[in-house]
Amino acid sequence: MTTTAPAAKKNTYAPLELFDIARLLDDEEREIAATVRKFVDTTLRPEVENWFESATLPKELAKEFGSLGLLGMHLDGYGCAGTNAVSYGLACMELEAGDSGFRSFVSVQGSLSMFSIHRYGSEEQKDEWLPRLATGEAVGCFGLTEPDFGSNPAGMRTRARRDGSDWVLTGTKMWITNGNLADVATVWAQTDDGIRGFLVPTDTPGFTANAIHRKLSLRASVTSELVLDEVRLPASAQLPHADGLGAPLSCLNEARFGIVFGSLGAARDCLETAIAYTQARDVFDKPLSSYQLTQEKLANMTVELGKGMLLALHLGRIKDSDGVRPEQISLGKLNNVREALAIARECRTLLGGSGITLEYSPLRHANNLESVLTYEGTSEMHLLSIGKALTGHAAFRS
Numbered sequence: 001m002t003t004t005a006p007a008a009k010k011n012t013y014a015p016l017e018l019f020d021i022a023r024l025l026d027d028e029e030r031e032i033a034a035t036v037r038k039f040v041d042t043t044l045r046p047e048v049e050n051w052f053e054s055a056t057l058p059k060e061l062a063k064e065f066g067s068l069g070l071l072g073m074h075l076d077g078y079g080c081a082g083t084n085a086v087s088y089g090l091a092c093m094e095l096e097a098g099d100s101g102f103r104s105f106v107s108v109q110g111s112l113s114m115f116s117i118h119r120y121g122s123e124e125q126k127d128e129w130l131p132r133l134a135t136g137e138a139v140g141c142f143g144l145t146e147p148d149f150g151s152n153p154a155g156m157r158t159r160a161r162r163d164g165s166d167w168v169l170t171g172t173k174m175w176i177t178n179g180n181l182a183d184v185a186t187v188w189a190q191t192d193d194g195i196r197g198f199l200v201p202t203d204t205p206g207f208t209a210n211a212i213h214r215k216l217s218l219r220a221s222v223t224s225e226l227v228l229d230e231v232r233l234p235a236s237a238q239l240p241h242a243d244g245l246g247a248p249l250s251c252l253n254e255a256r257f258g259i260v261f262g263s264l265g266a267a268r269d270c271l272e273t274a275i276a277y278t279q280a281r282d283v284f285d286k287p288l289s290s291y292q293l294t295q296e297k298l299a300n301m302t303v304e305l306g307k308g309m310l311l312a313l314h315l316g317r318i319k320d321s322d323g324v325r326p327e328q329i330s331l332g333k334l335n336n337v338r339e340a341l342a343i344a345r346e347c348r349t350l351l352g353g354s355g356i357t358l359e360y361s362p363l364r365h366a367n368n369l370e371s372v373l374t375y376e377g378t379s380e381m382h383l384l385s386i387g388k389a390l391t392g393h394a395a396f397r398s
Contacts, residue, residue, distance in 0.1 A: 014272065015268065015271050015272070015275075015301075015302040015305050015306065016268065016305065016306060016309060018302060018306065019306040019309065019310065021306075021309055021313075024313055025086070025090075028083075028087065029084075029086055029087050029090055032083065032087045032090060032091060033087075033090040033091070033093070033094055035068065036068065036070070036090070036091045036094035036095060037094040037097070039064075039068060040094055040095060040097060040098040040102070041098075043064065044061075044098045044099070044102055045098050048098055048099045048102075048220055048364075049358040049359075049364075051099075051101070051219070051220040052099065052101075052219045052220045052358065052364055053219070053358060055213070055215060055219040055220075056220070056222075057101055057105065057181075057220050057221055057222055059139060059181045061102075061105070061136075062105070062109070062136030062137075062139050062181070063135065063136035063137065064136070065105070065106055065109075065136055066134060066135040066136030066137070067135075067136070069081040069083075070091055070095075070106050070110070071106060071109050071110050071114065071133060071134050071135070071136055072109070072110040072114035072115070072118070072130065072133060072134050073087070073088050073091060073110060074087070074088040074110070074111075075110070075114060075115065075118050075130075077130075078118070078126055078127070078130035078131050078134060079130065079131040079134035079135065080114070080118075080130065080134050084316075084320045085257065085316045085319040085320045086313065086316035086317065086319075086320060088110075088257075088258065089257065089258065089260065089261030089262075089312060089313075089316050090261060091106070092106070092107065092258040092259070092261045092262035092265070093261040093262055093264050093265035093268070093312075094265055095262065095265065096261075096262035096263065096264075096265035096266045097265035097266065097268055097269040098265075098269075099220045099221075099364070099365075099368065100218060100221070100262070100266060100365070100368035100369065100371070100372055101218055101219070101220035101221030101368070102220070103258065103259075103262040103265070104177050104218065104221050105177070105178060105221065106258075107255050107258045107259070107262070108140070108141060108142055108177045108178050108255070109133060109136075109139065109140055109178065111251065111254035111255040111257070111258055112140075112141075112142035112186065112251050112252070112254070112255050113133060113140025113141060113142050113178075113182075113184070113185075113186055114129075114130060114133050114134070114140060115251050115254045116142065116186045116197060116239065116242070116247070116248070116251045117129055117130055117133075117140075117186070117199065117239070118130060119241070119247075119250065119251070120197060120239040120240070120241040120242035120247055121199070121239050121240070121241070122236070122239075122240050122241075124236065125199060125236075125239070129184055129199070132183075133184075138183040138184060139178055139181045139182045139183055139184075140178065140182055140183070140184050140185070140186065141176050141177065141178040141179050141181075141182035141184075141185045141186070141224075141226075142176070142177075142185070142186050142248075142251065143158075143173035143176055143179075143185050143186065143187040143188065143200075143226050144156075144173070144188050144248050144252075145173060145174055145175050145176070146158065146171070146172060146173055146174055147172060147174045150175075150378075151377075151378060151380075151381050151396070153188070153245065153248065153249075154195070154245050156171070156188065156189070156190060156195070157171055157172075157190070158170070158171025158172065158173065158187065158188070158189040158190065158228065159171055159189055159190050159191075160189035160190070160191045160196060160198060161191070161192075162191075162192075163232070165234070165235050166232050166233060166234060166235065167198060167232070167233045167234075167235065167237060167238060168230055168231065168232050168233075169187060169189055169198060169200070169228045169230075169231040169233065170228055170229060170230055170231070171189060171228050172225065172226065172227050172228070173187065173225065173226040173228075174225050174226075175212070175223060175375065176209075176223065176224045176225070176226050177221060177222065177223055177224075178222055178224075179209040179211075179222065179223065179224025179225070179226055180209045180210075180211045180222050180224045181222050182202050182209070183201065183202055183203075184199055184200065184201055184202065185199075185200045185202055185207070185226060186198070186199060186200075186239070186251075187199075187200050187226070187228065188247075188248050194243070194244050194245075195244055195245050195247075195248070196238060196239070196242060196243075197238070197239035197242040197247060197248065198233055198237050198238055198239065199237050199239065200228070200231060200233065200237065204231055204232075204233065205231070205232070206228060206229040206230050206231040206232070207226070207227070207228055207229075207231050208226070208227040208229070209224045209225070209226055209227075210224060210225045210226075210227065211223070211224050212224060212225060216367060217367045217368055217370050217371040218367075218368050218371045219367075249326075252376050252377065253326050253329050255376050256329045256330075256332075256333045256376050256377060257315070257316075257319065257324070257329055257332070259333050259336075259337065259372060259376060260311075260312045260315060260329065260332035260333055260336050261312045261316070261336075262372075263308075263333075263336045263337045263340040263369065263372055264305060264308050264309055264312060264336055264340060266340050266344065266365040266368065266369055266372075267301075267304075267305050267308070267336075267339065267340035267343040267344065267365075268305060269361055269365065270343055270344045270347040270348075270361060270362040270365050270366075271298070271301050271302065271305060271343060271347060273347065273351075273360055273361050273362060274298065274301075274346075274347035274350045274351065274362065275289065275298060277350065277351055277354070277360070278294050278298070278350055288350070294350060297346055297349075297350060298350075301343045301346055301347070304339045304342070304343065305339070305343060307339075308335060308336040308339050308340070311331070311332055311335060311336065312332060312336060315328055315329065315331075315332050326385065327385050327386055327388070327389040330377070330381075330382035330385040330386055331382075331386060333376075333377060333382055334379055334382040334383060334386070337369060337372050337373050337379070338373070338379060340365075340369055340372075341366060341369040341370070341372075341373060344362050344363070344365045344366035344369055345362075345366050347362040348362040348363050348366060381396065384396045
């Protein structure tokens with residue numbers, strides 16, 4: 001009688017395999033993640049070092065993102081894919097494993113520009129812009145932050161005044177992703193009736209986008225200053241259902257959700273890079289990965305990556321069921337970006353001198369994550385958001 005020998009046990013595991021993350025996803029979610037990962041590996045990763053070094057991101061990528069259904073993928077109708085929140089998060093994770101600039105482009109397009117139109121726009125505005133934004137034929141940006149008003153957008157100085165049936169906008173927005181690539185900008189402004197949103201075609205007279213140069217972070221991303229000098233818009237340019245500061249903040253919450261997942265992609269890529277490097281690098285005649293200190297670093301980083309992934313998936317399931325609260329998104333962004341940045345820095349140490357070159361990703365990811373730590377809510381503001389939820393006191397207000 002013959003017997004079948006048991007399958008040989010696998011010698012090594014990828015970091016998230018230790019948490020059996022795939023078991024927590026359905027077939028469609030796994031397929032979406034695999035599709036985006038393949039696209040990143042074959043199309044984006046071979047060019048990212050050049051784009052980062054030259055501080056460029058080709059506008060033509062918008063149509064490639066659109067052809068994959070990534071733009072506004074979690075929105076329904078108007079040519080959008082209508083996926084669940086977890087699928088969108090997984091796509092963000094795979095994009096940011098390539099570079100934060102890729103996830104930023106898709107996040108700003110879908111969760112800020114398109115979401116603001118989808119949630120607060122008129123049917124005419126939706127029909128005009130959403131199908132083109134979904135395919136990448138058009139690019140959008142989101143103008144909220146100003147030079148002197150980041151964490152306190154309520155103090156914005158950009159002003160929209162009535163002139164007959166028209167609106168006239170004057171002001172400056174700062175740190176605007178996709179600004180120089182955009183065909184339409186969602187711009188938030190003070191009016192006599194409070195903060196309101198407007199759709200501004202970027203070829204409107206008086207509108208100027210100035211690229212921000214000499215960046216040390218998010219170099220494979222276009223960041224701009226928007227200047228509005230007596231920009232005249234018809235009444236139909238106003239987002240009719242956006243009333244007050246809560247509207248742009250709800251858009252930011254959508255984008256922050258993508259960061260909860262996206263930051264883990266950067267961390268995973270750093271960790272995978274460090275594991276591969278330490279396996280191949282010999283130090284004192286044996287692999288760097290065989291030393292206890294190296295394994296301690298790799299093990300600790302894997303634990304934090306897995307914990308962050310479980311948190312992200314939990315928040316995604318909540319979002320897909322009965323909705324996720326802003327302070328819960330703050331928990332996710334605070335923890336996952338903070339830990340991703342720590343992982344990127346630690347991985348750089350394992351690469352030694354090689355870690356400061358663009359040949360390896362950890363320091364590039366670390367540089368990018370310094371921006372991710374700050375934009376769409378600084379770590380300090382997320383700490384205070386959590387503190388308010390725990391105590392009932394808004395420490396950031398006098």
